[in-house]
Amino acid sequence: MQKEYNPQAVEREAQRYWEDHACFHVVEEPGKPKFYALSMFPYPSGRLHMGHVRNYTIGDVIARYQRMLGKNVLQPIGFDAFGLPAENAALKSGTAPAEWTDANMAYMRGQLRQLGLAYDWSRTLATCQPEYYRWEQWLFTRLFKNGLVYRKASVVNWDPVDQTVLANEQVVDGRGWRSGAVVEQREVAQWFLRITDYAEELLADLDKLEGWPDAVKTMQRNWIGRSEGLEVDFALDDGSPLTVFTTRPDTLYGVTYLAVAAQHPLTLAAAKKDARVAAFVEETRRSGVAEATLETMEKRGVPLGVEATHPLTGERVPVWAANFVLMSYGSGAVMAVPAHDERDFAFATRYGLPIRQVIEHRGGADGEYRFDASRWQPWYADKQVGLVVHSGPLDGLDYRAAFERAAAELEAKGRGRRRVNYRLRDWGISRQRYWGCPIPIVYCDHCGAVPVPEADLPVVLPRNLVPDGHGNPLAKDAEFVNCRCPQCGAAARRETDTFDTFVDSSWYFARYACPDQHTRMLDERSAYWLPVDQYVGGIEHAILHLLYARFFQKLMRDEGLSRVDEPFTRLLTQGMVLKDGAKMSKSKGNVVDPQDILASHGADAVRLFMMFTAPPEQTLEWSDAGIDGAARFLRRLWKLVEDHAAAGAAPALDAASLDAGQRELRRHVHDTLAKVSDDYARRYSFNTAIAACMELSNLLQRWTDTSPQGRAVLQEA
């Protein structure tokens, strides 16, 4: 043992040993309890940042603990290697994205090794490798055959900076999640996955995820957004139905007008005859997403000059086009009950539409909720506390009873039906991008869109193209585009769009079980390892990645590739690493490069600092003094062990012969063991585990008993 603690030398030696002996290489051992620890794989942006260091340290600490418990622990690592930054780098430097990505991965692999992470490097993968994405393409063609994939020309979110289509999930406050540019609406034909077919199960199974933070489950529940309600047919004068969706059929008798979206067929028809309507449609189209979010969302609309007949009362109510009605939710039309809905009320007062109370506070109209003729005081009725009034057969009923009664009446008349709607939309997965996984489709003039047969997979992405900033270079690559139709053999063209990179990262966790399997997507090894026992990653993936990965797990299950319903048993979402109260970023100039800290303090000091300074799920404030403190503790610990070892071997511990002081120290040692074990296994409270160790080491440093049994107790400690 060296006299002085030299972190670089110690770490180099340990890491070399681990590598030479393949210490963390694992194979399936059916008799042994397994533990699959996984951290979210990095995008190869160039170098690791502190967020990575924290993420991978937490995962590694959990993995190593489970290993010490005697479990067969798999901890793999790879790269989420497709994506936009590679193309942006290509624009700047002229290097092919493949080259840039490869170089970054090589450098970052070295950094990951220097961090001393217990990875099974034999299982590493990168999503840009044909051996990997081949199976993604294969699964897509299977889903195609099963009707879970469709192509649809639709209005999409167009990011004018990144020149690509974004999923709803990738639009944040009307801006692209990566570029920050204001998103425009464009009509583009693209491929969709029917994630809405799984909406119910994705929602219901959240209840099974006891090892997930409530915050993440709540976010996913809200994102899926299940609403139970009724579809109600109002009758237009030509007898055709105008269908609305409502979750409040108890307020049906309070309807005083209908509102439809600007893109609704009824609006578009009226626009042909009425210049005012046409102007409204044009205005709404122009303002689009951007203005709706930036401005205060003022309620605006225009009458269509059309009336519809109420299915229960037979009353005729006017139909308006309104900017607050979304074409993409429900039927693009709503019934308005201004007395009990804030939005409907704002619209009605603005345009002088009638307001009719149909809900009364339980126990009668009291002052707070009274509607007097001079001053309409709308009550945005809570489902829990209202009783229906002025509503014929619904009078006196509460929400639930009125719902049932209205549903029954409408069903009997054939003018309504129960229906569940979701906020969740199908997942648009096409990207007009080069550096991604090619969508395995061939367009043939005779056969249409034809999936590439399994024997012809993978559709390999050419690695040598360099984007020039004007569209997708794949589309200009004749060698890639021109092909033969797999069905009829005629000349055909390949799809040049690539998958959203979220597709790549939706199943990598399963592939780590068998990355070398060249005849199947997954094999029996995945049955051994799945599900992931512990997943660790940033809270920023609470919705997108984690929802998509859950979806893919269910798709793979339904394809017979897995028997597991949920991919991640336990989830830990680690907090961000901040410096001076702000997220580290180049633009703020507050970045601390892990590489510098590795050189100055060593991997163990950074790791210790990160695990000690804050609980894993909380934000962590970077502190140079804190790093020094961690390094100081390690030096003291080293010296403690070194001093003891230098004094020679201690005799065997004889518990029966210990004096009071020796017994007390021993008791403290075992108390610490119990506490640390509990902190690791149950609480995931690493900061207190470390504090307990520091406390013990402070005690040991002051231990002056050099008698044979005094040294024996110290040695045990």
Added chain:
RNA sequence: GCCCGAGUGGCGGAACCGGUAGACGCUGCGGACUUAAAAUCCGCUGAUCUUCGAUCGUGCGGGUUCGAUUCCCGCCUCGGGCACCA
């Protein structure tokens, strides 16, 4: 607006099932060692006061309890998510 979290010393945080508030670390101050400095080691470091002691103190106001950072009610502030979803 709605839905989640969280508010404890100068700072990061601890107190796990209602039982010594502030573990552990950082910072600061004092001391030892040194010609000196760094490093290291030792001590002190919530506030106030009449300082060998006492009082107050966990965002604010109430409540339950022998006892509340912890439980209940009502607020305030900060952070996150969703946001015209009918």
